[in-house]
Amino acid sequence: MKLLRAAPIIRFLIPKLHQTMSRSLSTGVFQNSQPLNYRAGGRVQPVDSVGQEQAYEPSTGRVIATFACSGEKEVNEAIQSAKTAFKIWRQKSGMERSRVLLEAARIIRERSEELATMETINNGKSIFEARVDIEISWQTLEYYAGLAGSMAGQHVQLPGGSFGYTRREPLGVCVGIGAWNYPFQIACWKSGPALACGNAMVYKPSPFTPITVVLLAEIFTEAGAPPGLFNVVQGAAATGEFLCKHAEVAKISFTGSVPTGSKIMEMASKGIKPVTLELGGKSPLIIFSDSNFDNAVNGALMANFLTQGQVCCNGTRVFVQRDILQKFTEEVVKKVAKIKIGDPLLEDTRMGPLINRPQLEKVLAFVKGAKEQVSCLAVKMVKRNQTAAHHEVSLSPIGECRDDMTCVKEEIFGPVMSILPFDTEEEVLERANNTTYGLAAGVFSRDIQRAHRVAAGLQAGMCFINNYNVSPVELPFGGYKKSGFGRENGQVAIEYYSQLKTVCVEMGNVESVF
Numbered sequence: 001m002k003l004l005r006a007a008p009i010i011r012f013l014i015p016k017l018h019q020t021m022s023r024s025l026s027t028g029v030f031q032n033s034q035p036l037n038y039r040a041g042g043r044v045q046p047v048d049s050v051g052q053e054q055a056y057e058p059s060t061g062r063v064i065a066t067f068a069c070s071g072e073k074e075v076n077e078a079i080q081s082a083k084t085a086f087k088i089w090r091q092k093s094g095m096e097r098s099r100v101l102l103e104a105a106r107i108i109r110e111r112s113e114e115l116a117t118m119e120t121i122n123n124g125k126s127i128f129e130a131r132v133d134i135e136i137s138w139q140t141l142e143y144y145a146g147l148a149g150s151m152a153g154q155h156v157q158l159p160g161g162s163f164g165y166t167r168r169e170p171l172g173v174c175v176g177i178g179a180w181n182y183p184f185q186i187a188c189w190k191s192g193p194a195l196a197c198g199n200a201m202v203y204k205p206s207p208f209t210p211i212t213v214v215l216l217a218e219i220f221t222e223a224g225a226p227p228g229l230f231n232v233v234q235g236a237a238a239t240g241e242f243l244c245k246h247a248e249v250a251k252i253s254f255t256g257s258v259p260t261g262s263k264i265m266e267m268a269s270k271g272i273k274p275v276t277l278e279l280g281g282k283s284p285l286i287i288f289s290d291s292n293f294d295n296a297v298n299g300a301l302m303a304n305f306l307t308q309g310q311v312c313c314n315g316t317r318v319f320v321q322r323d324i325l326q327k328f329t330e331e332v333v334k335k336v337a338k339i340k341i342g343d344p345l346l347e348d349t350r351m352g353p354l355i356n357r358p359q360l361e362k363v364l365a366f367v368k369g370a371k372e373q374v375s376c377l378a379v380k381m382v383k384r385n386q387t388a389a390h391h392e393v394s395l396s397p398i399g400e401c402r403d404d405m406t407c408v409k410e411e412i413f414g415p416v417m418s419i420l421p422f423d424t425e426e427e428v429l430e431r432a433n434n435t436t437y438g439l440a441a442g443v444f445s446r447d448i449q450r451a452h453r454v455a456a457g458l459q460a461g462m463c464f465i466n467n468y469n470v471s472p473v474e475l476p477f478g479g480y481k482k483s484g485f486g487r488e489n490g491q492v493a494i495e496y497y498s499q500l501k502t503v504c505v506e507m508g509n510v511e512s513v514f
């Protein structure tokens, strides 16, 4: 399998301390002992705080880090550090920025096993998946390194030999605020385009997953970024609000829930700051009976069970054409039963624990509610994770559901797939779009005209045909409706981290009307 290929041989010839450490780490061992804030090119203790947080290892429930939440002064220090770096970085050519990003990508690739291990320890996702996350992360930096050298404006000829031109300029100090489900990858999706465009960044990860983004900060420094180019502050809502309200912040890129996104937008509006909002979803996946059956079943699993179902773009409303409903449901149940749940650091585990106990309880409440709301639950299967003392995953394909059920309407953010029967294309399109969200959608069909017609009709920013939840960095990603706006990934992300200046040049005399 592509993702399990051998690590570069160089790692075994020149073992570094962190590499040796990563191979010996198992669940229940890691304890953070270093400061988790990063500014001016090094780890620091915050100068002030608004409370304290603890981060856990989801598979054991052990506290792995205790840290102060950055206060207003620390947030300001980080922003001043970013401002200093911005003055240097904005003067660099695209090729110079590209070299730093490429070197950072190379270091991530070289340290990928260590980074994936830390991501697994702090988030609970399987090491198998964490490796994919890290691979996408370095690809993101490589991709934006490639674009950095070719960012250019336009030259426009005007009458009488006059002309104008446009310059694509950075915004300044950008703030990134991330969710806990893809801690390292979200930071790369934001910092890659931001730094390529010449900005500096202050990043705040979720307090649940504070560990790996600091490793990213160290990697940028090692790669040659000026001190202060990428800074990390730690904390929860209060720290996030200091960032969003700071007068010297030029832009906020946020990944998280709809209610928090709404608050971010409100704060940003006070300072007329542009925002990118990557929010939640309740995405539809439509499976027509003419689909390749095995691909459709595999697609539905990919759409629901990665990262224990804690994925924003998951296709959790699986609409299945009635004539294949029973066969499809049976096959899903069979395959779900085989998913290996357990210690996420073990090679054959495909699902680890949920992020924490409140999340588990939230998910189980949705499942309980679903059982109460519908009497004809065709399938319900719960597997317990024997190795996790703290909390378990439950896998629950629920069929057949109705559109008005709570578990079908609300984002669960857990491994729960709702299966909904449908009869016609027109009907399913209307039902699929009947949601306030619009992050992603999918369609499985062998009829190419129908597949494209349905994709065109779906109200979602990211549509998959005959696959689901693949995220090539070359493709823009983002939502319609309450799932947010702005785009990450793809060339278009450049537009969200830069501004256009127009220069108008007069080659003749000024003809005054006065």
Ligand SMILES: NC(=O)c1ccc[n+]([C@@H]2O[C@H](COP(=O)([O-])OP(=O)(O)OC[C@H]3O[C@@H](n4cnc5c(N)ncnc54)[C@H](O)[C@@H]3O)[C@@H](O)[C@H]2O)c1
Pocket: 177, 178, 179, 180, 181, 182, 204, 205, 206, 207, 235, 236, 237, 238, 239, 240, 241, 244, 255, 256, 257, 258, 260, 261, 263, 264, 277, 278, 279, 280, 281, 311, 312, 313, 411, 413, 439
């Ligand atoms: N669209 C995407 O790309 C994407 C990706 C991952 C997760 N998500 C969504 O994120 C949600 C789960 O993540 P979560 O629970 O971390 O979301 P969340 O909204 O609770 O928190 C996200 C981040 O915002 C911070 N925050 C919370 N309140 C804040 C405030 N008032 N001001 C500033 N910052 C604040 C948090 O500390 C965290 O860093 C789900 O809804 C999921 O769909 C979306």
Ligand SMILES: O=CCc1c[nH]cn1
Pocket: 181, 182, 185, 186, 189, 310, 311, 312, 313
């Ligand atoms: O959780 C949503 C999808 C995603 C993956 N990486 C960043 N966002």
